[in-house]
Amino acid sequence: MRLRQLEYVHSIVEHKTMREAARNLYVTEPTISQQIRTLEKQLETTIFERDGRGIRLTEQGEQLYPFILDVLNSVDKLKQQVELMNNPDSGEIMLGLGPILTDIKLQRLLEAFKEGFPKMKISIYESGSMDLLHLLEKGELDIAIINSSIETRVYMEKNNIACKPLYESNFILMTSTQHPLAKQEKVSYKDLYNEPLMLYRNGLIQKSINELLGAEKNIVYSFVDYISIIHLVRDGLGVSILPKSYVDGLSSEQKQGVTFLEFSDFGTQMKVSCIYKQDAIYPSYIKKFIDLLLYKFKISTKLA
Numbered sequence: 001m002r003l004r005q006l007e008y009v010h011s012i013v014e015h016k017t018m019r020e021a022a023r024n025l026y027v028t029e030p031t032i033s034q035q036i037r038t039l040e041k042q043l044e045t046t047i048f049e050r051d052g053r054g055i056r057l058t059e060q061g062e063q064l065y066p067f068i069l070d071v072l073n074s075v076d077k078l079k080q081q082v083e084l085m086n087n088p089d090s091g092e093i094m095l096g097l098g099p100i101l102t103d104i105k106l107q108r109l110l111e112a113f114k115e116g117f118p119k120m121k122i123s124i125y126e127s128g129s130m131d132l133l134h135l136l137e138k139g140e141l142d143i144a145i146i147n148s149s150i151e152t153r154v155y156m157e158k159n160n161i162a163c164k165p166l167y168e169s170n171f172i173l174m175t176s177t178q179h180p181l182a183k184q185e186k187v188s189y190k191d192l193y194n195e196p197l198m199l200y201r202n203g204l205i206q207k208s209i210n211e212l213l214g215a216e217k218n219i220v221y222s223f224v225d226y227i228s229i230i231h232l233v234r235d236g237l238g239v240s241i242l243p244k245s246y247v248d249g250l251s252s253e254q255k256q257g258v259t260f261l262e263f264s265d266f267g268t269q270m271k272v273s274c275i276y277k278q279d280a281i282y283p284s285y286i287k288k289f290i291d292l293l294l295y296k297f298k299i300s301t302k303l304a
Contacts, residue, residue, distance in 0.1 A: 012036070017055060036048060045064070048061060092121040093120065095143055095145070096127065098126075109296045110122060129148070133146070133161065137159050139277075142286050145274055148272070162275065164273060166273055171241050171243055174258050174261075175233065184261060189263060195238065274294065
């Protein structure tokens with residue numbers, strides 16, 4: 001039995017036809033067909049059967065396939081481990097980022113890490129907090145930085161996911177400089193009763209505003225980025241609520257034409273945390289990244 005034969009089985013299952021499997025592996029169809037027959041003879045069982053123009057696993061093949069996947073996954077892990085031993089300071093970190101968490105602190109963190117580990121590749125995936133938790137649980141992310149909530153904390157406790165608080169940020173109101181509220185020193189959430197609101201899609205703020213004001217009808221625009229919101233607020237089409245940590249990272253040019261006001265009575269905060277799988281075996285560079293992340297945000301706890 002050869003590893004290549006198991007790869008042929010996996011490719012046929014993935015592509016449903018021997019022709020597509022051969023094309024995917026850059027071999028001829030007769031080559032795959034011959035190797036499958038050889039494997040079946042060695043195992044003394046039939047793995048595939050024809051299904052019209054396609055091909056499918058037999059009942060015996062269905063029972064064997066999970067073991068074939070285990071072997072292929074183990075070989076992949078072996079290759080990764082050898083690569084880590086040969087190049088301990090090179091590799092890839094799959095980093096998940098929740099909405100609007102690409103603030104100035106994180107930018108400086110990534111720059112500092114790249115200076116210390118120039119061979120390291122960091123792939124960033126942006127999505128909602130619950131989506132990132134699911135990806136982390138499935139092993140598609142190494143680390144994620146999310147806006148934690150009661151919902152996410154319950155999920156993390158059930159799935160043995162570690163959560164390290166990084167920072168908290170108050171929310172502030174953004175209006176155009178010509179808006180009547182811009183003249184006030186502070187605002188109340190009650191001032192927003194009749195204001196058209198431009199908020200981040202399906203975010204913490206939308207939930208809080210709906211609970212406080214019953215103001216779902218006031219939300220006239222729902223976005224996936226704050227830059228678009230800033231432009232529309234500047235043009236006087238509505239007001240918005242942003243995390244102060246995000247506003248602090250904006251340039252002077254981006255802040256032109258808009259005013260930012262603190263709330264006197266809006267207690268909702270954005271609570272940003274670093275999360276990772278508690279029982280995962282991480283390579284050294286990921287541990288160092290988490291240590292640097294916690295250090296940069298003034299957290300001294302080390303990853304065990």
